Amino acid sequence: MWTALKDLRSATVTRRMRSLFEENPTRARDFSVSLGDMHFDYSKTQLDDSIRSALIDLCERSNVAQRRDAMFSGGEINQTEGRAVLHTALRDPDGEELLVDGADIRPGIRQTLDRMKAFSQALRSGELVGAGGRITDVINIGIGGSDLGPAMAVLALSPYHDGPRCHFVSNVDGAHISDTLKGLDPQRTLVIVASKSFTTIETMTNAFTARDWMRAGGGDPKRQFAALSTAMDKTDDFGIPQDQVFGFEDWVGGRYSIWGPIGLSLMIAIGPDGFDQFLAGGRAMDEHFRAAPWGQNMPVMLALVGIWHNQVCGHGTRAVLPYDQRLIRLSAYFQQLEMESNGKQVRVDGSALDVSSGPVVWGEPGTNGQHAFFQLIHQGTRVIPCEFLVAARGHEPELQAHHKLLVANCFAQSEALMLGRSLDQARARMQAKGLTGEELERQARHRVFPGNRPSTTLIYPMLTPDILGRIIALYEHRVFVEGVILGINSFDQWGVELGKELAVSLHPVLDGCDSVTDKDGSTEALVRYFRTFNT
Ligand SMILES: O=P(O)(O)OC[C@H]1O[C@H](O)[C@H](O)[C@@H](O)[C@@H]1O
8 A cells, every 4th residue: 555655755756846836727726625714735745636546545445434434423443442432522412312332422411511511601700609709710730631632722712711810730840830829819719620530640649739729728629629530439539529520431532532521621711602612613624524525625635644744755753833822832732632642553453553653743833933943944854744824814903914924924934845945046146145256155055945845734714712623623533544544543542651650660769668779770870869869
């Protein structure tokens, strides 16, 4: 399957992308996909008709349609954990009957969503109060999937905030909770403990610290704590009243959980109606993913472009570059979504992957990145496929000039990456500035841009709750399609376990309770260093 694609790749190594536009005047339209007013342009890549056909063929042969349908209908596609994968059901509470273990899951989803709405409304209206009166601040304590989604989305949708302020604490580093609690009123703060398992050491450590802080400051943890979890017995043990616990099931993976109770802080911030629009955006992407033919299917084409760049061309990283300051946490969110899902070395059947696993995902918003790492993207020896995201309109009509500059910079980057600047062009520019002879020759080479560097652009009218829902669901399905093509299980994460186990065993070693001598030399030396400062 891969040989045909690798042959196509060899044939395109020296081809100038720009020539594709000269050969096909409608290339921009032919190599893009729309969903309503959201538009994904992948024309600034080496994909042509034959490459696209070969990629679609790969998609067909990998049984993406069957796996997709199995996911939506509750099949146990997370084989290593024996679970269905149904985060999509969370954003479709009114969908038709969906059976898991013989029971329809829709009524439970609707009931929990209604409870979340009632709770957040009571909080936002001031009906639900803390020991000192109206709740002014909410802290979501969670990590990984119980933090990154809501933290990213709350920031992304700040123009829609009309509820209490939301804060996020994830790191077990005491600095995080300490800095967050400073300036908050323990009698008017709500703490949400977000943990699917309710055992994660970082989250539980921070939750106990927050509870001590609240008690010491005269707050009432019985009223001012809520929990989001699949483990009701453990939320009970912690002492959180059941009417403040919002449960979900193990068919929701952590990094896919923002659509349900883990999204409570987002709902508190933007209100239940805004949250409904967010769900509707995700649902619209689901419907599109299920219905559109592969060539016009946005998640599928995003995935196939990703497969082309990583597994076929060998570009091992992917930059996510939102030209939107409020999407500053998007790449961190995508890092978990993509790297925890597709960073695997074996297929579902345990056999070794014969191509690269998912790529390294990284990035920062533009234009900031332009003044930092874009140097390497333009002139470094590695090719880094870039994924630009940008809104046609900002939320600040009075700052329209800013937005135009932002958009001009975004478009200019993809143009520059594709066009580059040849040695002759560099020389001509320098001559025009008056440079000649040896000095010109010496300097010109430093001003050459190889160009021919691929990028895609996702453009949408404005970053609304609906659009954010579409973007997240788009990337979720992209990761899914890439995982199916690689033949891996995108829904487990065994790779995070070893470090956790060793941390548990190292904890007493740091205290000096357990011996350090059975550790490797480096670890032993680090422990001894720590101990000299903590006697
Ligand atoms: O929600 P929790 O059970 O606390 O888990 C939080 C996170 O920790 C784990 O280590 C996993 O790597 C993540 O996938 C998960 O989202």
